[in-house]
Amino acid sequence: MSETQLDLKALAMAPTKYVDRPVPTISLSDFNLRVDQITAELVDAAENVGFFCIVDHDISRATVDRIFDQSARFFHQADHVKARVPFSPQHNAGWEKNAQIRPSTGAVDRKESYQMQFGAGMNGRWLDEDVLPGFQDEALDFMHQVQCVSDKLMVCFARGLGFEDDYFIKAHDVGRPESQTVCRLLHYFETPRLPNPTGEVFHRAGAHADWDFLTLLFQKAGQSGLEICPGREVSTSFGYGDAWTKVEPDSERNAVVCNVGDLLMSWSDDRFKSTFHRVKAPCEPDDYYGERYSIAFFNQPCKDAKIQGPQKKYPLVTGEEFTRNAMGRNFKALQEKLAREEERRP
Secondary structure, eight states: OOHHHHHHHHHHHSOOEEOOOOOOEEEOTTHHHHHHHHHHHHHHHHHHTSEEEEEOOSOOHHHHHHHHHHHHHHHTSOHHHHTTSBOBTTTTBEEEESOOBOTTTSSBOSEEEEEEOSSGGGTTOSOOTTTSTTHHHHHHHHHHHHHHHHHHHHHHHHHHHTOOTTHHHHHTOTTSTTOOOEEEEEEEOOOOOOOOTTOOOOOSEEEEOOOSSEEEEEEOTTOOOEEEEGGGOOSSSSSOSSEEEEOOOOTTTTOEEEEEOHHHHHHTTTOSOOOEEEEOOOOSTTSOOSOEEEEEEEEOOOTTOEEOOTTOOSOOEEHHHHHHHHHHHHHHHHHHHHHHHHHHOO
């Protein structure tokens, strides 16, 4: 084992350090009348934290509950049924299980997911109506409602960067065939309560930053685990040995957790901060050990969108190029793990 691997193992076994940080909560009520105030609050959160919650967003609690019910219906299908709609890296859509490896852990995230898009990328990637009646219509209705909320946030971020109000909305038009926006249903598996003599913690989703424009995350009450390390404060880049903050689901206010992604960070010339986060596996008596559901809505620009900040800090790239590069980094860890396993075979 190399010295670097030994250092990482020691960090992985070290107790997690926690600090209390306020995660800003921003109301979208009376949006048209309060757009200047909302813009100021969003810009401040994006510059200084990278994470924030939104409330009064007009997506009802009943709507959120229904899509979680649909998510459970999908994931309760047998694996051979879900395998009829396998994940396609080319289209960034479909079902996968135990397939995502984070460089922060070198281990597979303990979850399954189903990624949905608005257009042609879903051709052949919806389960048949006789298997899941009403699922597709319910999912698309929810996705369009979330996109409407995203549009409001994009107006504010465009204003904050000195662009026209509809600048980011046009770049993320989900009605176009070039759309890349994704809604991901997530199902983390139940964690058995077993002795852990080494103290090492393997996360349900290892430390990472999202590579999209902006993520809107829906959580279920009582199903904790999300933790953030704002402002890219990680000293190890692996998420070990750093100070984390727990973000509990706030179902009472129907709050949606949002975080800046790598793309918006680049598009803002690094003014807005993409933030490391993870879903920690339970390891303490008061942690939540049961299966966990969440829904992440990843706003991603159209393939032909031109991405460059107002100060032109980075070379201009298209949405397709940015996504391809990000997915290449995402799958590199999986390819390396498979190669190592192949080398160990007799």
